[in-house]
Amino acid sequence: FEIVGTVTKDEKLVLTAYHSDGWYEFSIDDRQCWIYAWFIHVPGEPVCIGTLVEDKANLRESPGMDSQVLMVLEKDTELYIHARDEDYYLVEAHGTLGWILGKYVDTMYKTIGLAIVKGDTVNIRVFPDLGAAVAEIAEDNQIYVTYGSYNGWYRLMLKDGSDAWIKDDFVEFAPYLSPVQSDYPALNVLEPPSGWEGMKLIQQLLINTAKKYMGMPYVWGGxxxxxxDCSGFTLYVYKDFGVRMSHFAATQATYGKYVPYGSLRAGDLVFFAGSGSGAITHVGIYIGNNEFIHASSSKTYGKYVRISELTGYYMNTYKTARRIFDY
Incomplete structure (x- = not known):
């Protein structure tokens, strides 16, 4: 293709199409043009959610320590992350869009965005295992949109709409990460390829991981x-499976998707409202057979990680449930 013109930094473009090789279509003087995805940022739904881990941090107008400070953010502020530029994230906090140093942000999900294949021939597999069948073979510098991760693998969508997985050793991400058109949503939960029975194994592994901490002491904030504590326990367990969560039960109740009580499956997060206000104050992991495992602060039954039945007090204070992995 010939070069038909140039665009300048911060110039706004009206995009009309996206090609899976990593190019966006737009128009200049009614002429169809294409620009490589690496060079632009596409506004849209946030790539992922994060929280501030510093006591105080500056939200800046642009990336760089010399940039104007828009506001000072407090620890545990929830951030909607839209893009990344080297050491900085473009985030939305309290309705204000600005840049913040990435080291101050705990991202709840692994990197999602435009991945560039590095390697002459790289196998894209049907599920995240080196022994899995090859879905297609990627070439060097080929672009994929990733929207999920598990244990060193990234989930991506092929041209035919099917899901596949690539090992993280063979990709690097463009400097700017942003969601693209609705055909390639920036999902914040890991959803396995359709029909993959291996997710049942992950379900059991998650429960086994949770049970490893049986008897561990309850420590508020731990x-x-x-x-x-209760939300510290759930975030610690799920962290082993590539999911990063807020250390706050009420915020965890916004992750994944809602699950009715009658449809609970092992691995689902179950939430409780222990106060008269109806606010969520406790969380645990459902393990099946009407039982859940949690870090209990009960003075009666003991302050440690244990298994309880969803009956009596817990049934009366049960609030909702969320499914992080879509089995």
Whole structure:
């Protein structure tokens, strides 16, 4: 293709199409043109959600320490992450869009965006395992849109609309990460390829991981084997499976998708409202047979990680459930 013109930094373009090789279509003087995705940022739904881990951090007008400070953010502020430029994230906080140093942000999900294949011939597989069947073979510098991750693999969508997986060793991400058109949504939950029975294994592994911490002491604000509170326990377990969560039960209740009580499956997060206000104050992991595992702060039954039945007090205070992995 010939070069038909140039665009300048911060110039706004009206995009009309996206090609899976990594190019966007737009018009200049009614002429069809294409620009490589690497060079533009596409506004849209946030790529992922994060929280501020510093006591105070500056939200800036542009990336760089010399940029104007828009506001000072407090620790645990929830951030909607739209893009990345080297060490900085473009985030939305309290309705204001600005840039913040990435080291101050705990992202709840692994990188999602435009992945560039690095390798002459790279196998794209039907599920995240080196022994899985090859869905297609990618060439060097080929572009894919990734929207999920698990254990060192990225989930992507092929041209025919089917799902596949690529090992993280063979990709690098463009400097700007952003969701693209609705055919390639920036999903924040891991959804396995249709019909993949291996997710049942992950379900069991998740429960086994949770049970490893049986008897660990309850410590308010804790999120390690030395001591955990309820949301610290759930985030610590799910972290082993590539999911990053807020250390706040009410925020965890916004992740994944809603599950009716009658449709609970092992691995679902179950939430409780222990106060008269109806606000969510407790969370655990459903393990089946009307039981869940949680970091309990009960003075009666003990302050440690244990299994409880969804009856009596817990049934009376049960609030909702969310499914992080769509089995």
């Amino acid at each position: 999120e390690s084997p030395k001591g955990m």
